[in-house]
Amino acid sequence: MAEFWRPAGAGVASVVAGVGAAELLSAFLVQNGSPVLTVGALLIDLAPPWLKEAVIGLFGTGDKAFLIVSLAVVVLAGAAVAGWLERIRPPLGRILIGVGGAVGVLAAVTRSGNGIVDALPSVLAAALAILLLGWLMRMLRDTEPTRATPRARVSRRRFVGTTAATAAAGALALVIGQAVAGGFRAASAARAAIRLPRPATTAPPIPAGASFDIPGLSPIITPNADFYRIDTALQIPGIDANAWKLRIFGMVEHEVEVTFAELLGLPLEESTTTLTCVSNEVGGDLIGNATWLGYPIRHLLAKAKPSSDADMVLSTSQDGWTASTPLETLTDDRNAILAVGMNGTPLPLEHGYPVRMVVPGLYGYVSATKWVVSLEVTRFDEHTAYWTTRGWSERGPVKLSSRIDVPAAGRQVKAGTVAVAGVAWSQHVGVSAVQVKVDDGPWQEATLADAISADTWRQWRFAWDATPGAHTLRVRATDAKGLVQTATERDVVPDGATGLHEVQVTVV
Numbered sequence: 001m002a003e004f005w006r007p008a009g010a011g012v013a014s015v016v017a018g019v020g021a022a023e024l025l026s027a028f029l030v031q032n033g034s035p036v037l038t039v040g041a042l043l044i045d046l047a048p049p050w051l052k053e054a055v056i057g058l059f060g061t062g063d064k065a066f067l068i069v070s071l072a073v074v075v076l077a078g079a080a081v082a083g084w085l086e087r088i089r090p091p092l093g094r095i096l097i098g099v100g101g102a103v104g105v106l107a108a109v110t111r112s113g114n115g116i117v118d119a120l121p122s123v124l125a126a127a128l129a130i131l132l133l134g135w136l137m138r139m140l141r142d143t144e145p146t147r148a149t150p151r152a153r154v155s156r157r158r159f160v161g162t163t164a165a166t167a168a169a170g171a172l173a174l175v176i177g178q179a180v181a182g183g184f185r186a187a188s189a190a191r192a193a194i195r196l197p198r199p200a201t202t203a204p205p206i207p208a209g210a211s212f213d214i215p216g217l218s219p220i221i222t223p224n225a226d227f228y229r230i231d232t233a234l235q236i237p238g239i240d241a242n243a244w245k246l247r248i249f250g251m252v253e254h255e256v257e258v259t260f261a262e263l264l265g266l267p268l269e270e271s272t273t274t275l276t277c278v279s280n281e282v283g284g285d286l287i288g289n290a291t292w293l294g295y296p297i298r299h300l301l302a303k304a305k306p307s308s309d310a311d312m313v314l315s316t317s318q319d320g321w322t323a324s325t326p327l328e329t330l331t332d333d334r335n336a337i338l339a340v341g342m343n344g345t346p347l348p349l350e351h352g353y354p355v356r357m358v359v360p361g362l363y364g365y366v367s368a369t370k371w372v373v374s375l376e377v378t379r380f381d382e383h384t385a386y387w388t389t390r391g392w393s394e395r396g397p398v399k400l401s402s403r404i405d406v407p408a409a410g411r412q413v414k415a416g417t418v419a420v421a422g423v424a425w426s427q428h429v430g431v432s433a434v435q436v437k438v439d440d441g442p443w444q445e446a447t448l449a450d451a452i453s454a455d456t457w458r459q460w461r462f463a464w465d466a467t468p469g470a471h472t473l474r475v476r477a478t479d480a481k482g483l484v485q486t487a488t489e490r491d492v493v494p495d496g497a498t499g500l501h502e503v504q505v506t507v508v
């Protein structure tokens with residue numbers, strides 16, 4: 001029997017270690033791409049209805065647990081067989097493990113919304129298991145005396161110990177991976193079940209004239225899936241909305257606490273606001289426009305009654321990240337909100353589920369705290385925040401800027417009338433004009449699309465009479481106060497880039 005159990009044990013240990021490493025990787029890398037759960041999901045999809053019903057009939061709500069236990073039994077049995085096969089007919093065992101990995105890859109890439117990275121954990125699992133099995137089998141062979149080496153080179157005890165240690169390390173990685181990703185998966189499921197209340201105040205409708213129909217031009221509302229994502233979170237916080245609450249404290253007369261249910265019960269307002277990152281280079285794409293559903297922070301602050309010498313609100317995320325926002329921007333009539341919805345859905349997890357801040361007119365690093373859990377009313381001379389302690393400016397109003405979307409840089413276009421178009425923004429001030437310059441020619445007026453509000457970007461277009469040759473197009477905007485966008489080039493550090501976006505195109 002030892003002929004079976006020792007190689008079978010090596011197979012099990014190798015597979016457990018491979019799967020454990022993959023679970024750990026997937027918890028950080030793709031967050032919802034657990035190889036085991038993905039294969040489980042594939043099986044659920046493939047199972048015939050009678051089988052599903054039979055399982056639910058037998059196990060009720062324990063059907064998922066039943067599936068996972070069955071899957072584990074099948075995987076472990078397969079791993080034992082792989083070990084044994086590898087002993088009697090190498091490399092059949094390793095091939096069997098490879099086949100298992102391929103099933104994982106298949107399950108991962110066929111799930112809707114998944115990409116090629118989702119297959120990585122399964123590839124890692126199989127590769128590691130194959131390497132480990134080869135290594136343990138060599139060790140097993142060395143425990144057996146041969147004619148040439150009558151005394152075994154490795155003791156059996158050492159082989160058994162190494163195999164057990166490999167399995168234990170894999171099991172530990174698996175447990176850690178599950179613990180790390182568990183919150184995220186639970187939050188994803190809870191988010192999917194949320195029904196946002198109707199807004200008490202709907203956003204002003206997007207004027208029909210707010211968008212031009214020009215291919216390649218940024219849509220006026222950025223779909224959630226295309227919305228840029230910037231944060232320091234290696235692991236997206238998986239917050240239990242039922243346990244979530246926001247605490248407002250510090251230099252206030254009354255501390256205020258709001259739960260998620262209480263927040264949803266307040267008269268929520270919809271508003272369209274363009275969010276921009278201070279790290280957005282001239283011409284960059286770290287900017288997006290969304291219709292947010294939320295509750296004005298000024299109403300909650302009015303309840304808390306900040307003391308008259310407070311000038312800042314330090315918001316803290318569940319993961320410890322902080323932003324320092326000027327108190328007056330949260331109490332004035334601009335629509336600084338605690339947002340729960342983004343373009344008609346609950347906030348996506350990566351955009352701050354369940355609650356984030358959105359403050360028109362300020363860069364994200366000083367205002368747009370995702371996964372927000374507390375607001376401390378304080379003073380700028382008492383606290384600094386995550387980025388302001390790392391060389392970025394204490395104040396971060398968004399700078400007037402503009403971008404050419406079409407034609408894209410380096411493009412070849414046909415001579416004649418060419419549509420040049422893009423977006424311009426100066427949140428909370430508004431854009432009043434955009435001009436385009438071709439090579440060393442004069443600044444010429446572009447046509448502006450209608451504004452949604454001063455808090456959102458504005459599309460513009462310019463009909464260019466393009467002549468053959470290489471040309472440089474430049475854009476600049478003027479804000480509603482008459483300020484003209486500067487051509488002076490400045491780096492994104494410490495408070496946002498300046499300079500004019502230009503693209504080179506070839507006209508043929």
Ligand SMILES: Nc1nc2c(c(=O)[nH]1)N[C@H]1C(S)=C(S)[C@@H](COP(=O)(O)O)O[C@H]1N2
Nearest residue numbers: 228229230231232277317321364365368370
């Ligand atoms: N908790 C948390 N919130 C955060 C950040 C972060 O790192 N952690 N980054 C901020 C920055 S720098 C920006 S630009 C915006 C980006 O928001 P988005 O990822 O939803 O586009 O979130 C802000 N909120």
Ligand SMILES: [Mo]
Nearest residue numbers: 277278364365
């Ligand atoms: Mo940012």
